[in-house]
Amino acid sequence: MGFIEMVRARACEKCPTIAFADANAETVVMAAKKAMDLGMIKPILIGAQEKIEGFGIDLTGMKVIDIGSQGKKVREFAKKYEARGDLPAEVVEPIIAEPVGFSCMMVAEGEADGILGGFLYPTEEVINAANLFLGLSEDTLTPSSYVVVDTPGWNGGENGLTVFADCTMVPQPNSEELACIAINTAESVQELMGWEPRVAMLSFSTKGSANHPDVKKVRRAVEIVKEKRPNLCIDGELQVDAAIVPRVSLKKIQGENPLKGTANILIFPDLDCGNMANKLCQIYAHANIYGAMICGFAKPIAEVSRSFGVDDLVGIIGMLAGRI
Amino acid sequence: MAIERKEIEQVLYEVVGKVFSRDVSTITPELKWKEDLNVKSVHGMKVCATLNYKFGIKLPVSKLIDCETIGDAVSMLDEFINN
Numbered sequence: 142m143g144f145i146e147m148v149r150a151r152a153c154e155k156c157p158t159i160a161f162a163d164a165n166a167e168t169v170v171m172a173a174k175k176a177m178d179l180g181m182i183k184p185i186l187i188g189a190q191e192k193i194e195g196f197g198i199d200l201t202g203m204k205v206i207d208i209g210s211q212g213k214k215v216r217e218f219a220k221k222y223e224a225r226g227d228l229p230a231e232v233v234e235p236i237i238a239e240p241v242g243f244s245c246m247m248v249a250e251g252e253a254d255g256i257l258g259g260f261l262y263p264t265e266e267v268i269n270a271a272n273l274f275l276g277l278s279e280d281t282l283t284p285s286s287y288v289v290v291d292t293p294g295w296n297g298g299e300n301g302l303t304v305f306a307d308c309t310m311v312p313q314p315n316s317e318e319l320a321c322i323a324i325n326t327a328e329s330v331q332e333l334m335g336w337e338p339r340v341a342m343l344s345f346s347t348k349g350s351a352n353h354p355d356v357k358k359v360r361r362a363v364e365i366v367k368e369k370r371p372n373l374c375i376d377g378e379l380q381v382d383a384a385i386v387p388r389v390s391l392k393k394i395q396g397e398n399p400l401k402g403t404a405n406i407l408i409f410p411d412l413d414c415g416n417m418a419n420k421l422c423q424i425y426a427h428a429n430i431y432g433a434m435i436c437g438f439a440k441p442i443a444e445v446s447r448s449f450g451v452d453d454l455v456g457i458i459g460m461l462a463g464r465i
Numbered sequence: 466m467a468i469e470r471k472e473i474e475q476v477l478y479e480v481v482g483k484v485f486s487r488d489v490s491t492i493t494p495e496l497k498w499k500e501d502l503n504v505k506s507v508h509g510m511k512v513c514a515t516l517n518y519k520f521g522i523k524l525p526v527s528k529l530i531d532c533e534t535i536g537d538a539v540s541m542l543d544e545f546i547n548n
Binding site (some may be wrong): 227229232233235236237265268269270272273276277283 | 483484505506507509510511514515517518525526527
């Protein structure tokens with residue numbers, strides 16, 4: 142079973158309710174319908190009803206929320222936020238009156254199980270609304286993201302699949318944040334795909350072959366993860382070849398070597414590395430990239446790119462639904 | 466209608482004090498968002514949402530937390546509101 146088939150099957154088992162904050166985009170509505178028809182989700186489309194109906198897509202089975210006529214509900218959500226937050230209702234009302242804020246409050250209040258956003262609205266807006274209305278999960282210092290990389294002809298990782306983190310969100314994580322990214326990614330991957338995580342904390346150095354503040358940052362992050370999750374299979378700092386090529390791993394690493402070149406999760410030291418590695422795999426190795434999945438928020442959320450087509454969206458809807 | 470820089474400064478200090486649970490008298494122009502206040506995006510969102518409401522503007526969070534100091538944020542707000 143391929144990756145997409147696997148996440149679809151997991152989504153179908155749960156069939157959660159997903160709030161779509163970008164329902165003013167035809168591609169998003171088409172993807173929501175396809176995912177519903179496959180039995181993966183129950184969609185709630187949030188946007189301008191007239192525009193959504195104007196796409197000419199059969200909306201049977203999908204709930205449409207016309208954001209422009211939700212004044213009463215917006216005030217109700219704002220009052221609920223005021224009761225648990227530290228901002229007055231009148232301050233948050235304008236944010237909740239927008240589809241992203243409204244979707245987040247629906248999930249926060251248990252009226253939906255997860256959110257898909259970012260197709261029409263900038264990433265910053267989606268993340269900020271999630272921060273404000275959903276909050277971070279326990280022990281999380283920063284939300285982060287991961288992608289699943291499926292490279293033709295590559296048999297390493299987990300049956301040819303490897304997870305990269307973080308590729309879209311945290312520009313310069315410190316050791317504590319890097320440790321948080323590693324733990325949240327490993328737990329999310331285990332939950333979504335059932336893998337036993339084997340985490341490599343990447344660097345330009347392998348186990349002390351170089352000494353530099355950036356290397357020490359990664360080394361410290363490994364120590365933090367080991368303190369917090371002593372049972373997690375993790376190693377670092379490692380160069381990428383020592384992390385994923387068994388022959389190189391055995392050659393470069395003397396002594397303790399829990400991964401032996403079989404890492405299935407790669408944690409990059411910063412966003413420059415993660416983002417470039419992800420795109421290089423796509424361009425040079427024709428890899429399929431699935432995601433990005435966001436982890437670290439108290440409730441499930443997926444953020445998508447404006448360049449996504451219907452099938453890309455259905456893939457990430459499956460990943461989102463499979464995590465719920 | 467133009468808003469005086471002094472008023473902008475006063476409002477920003479009050480909002481920052483509230484969001485970061487600090488006495489307003491400890492908020493100074495030299496205070497750095499990242500180093501001194503350890504600003505996270507949720508703080509930025511709360512400050513920004515309150516400023517947007519109070520001044521009737523639509524300021525993006527990134528514009529606010531990209532400022533190095535509170536004083537820089539006052540200057541940016543002055544420019545944003547009055548130009």
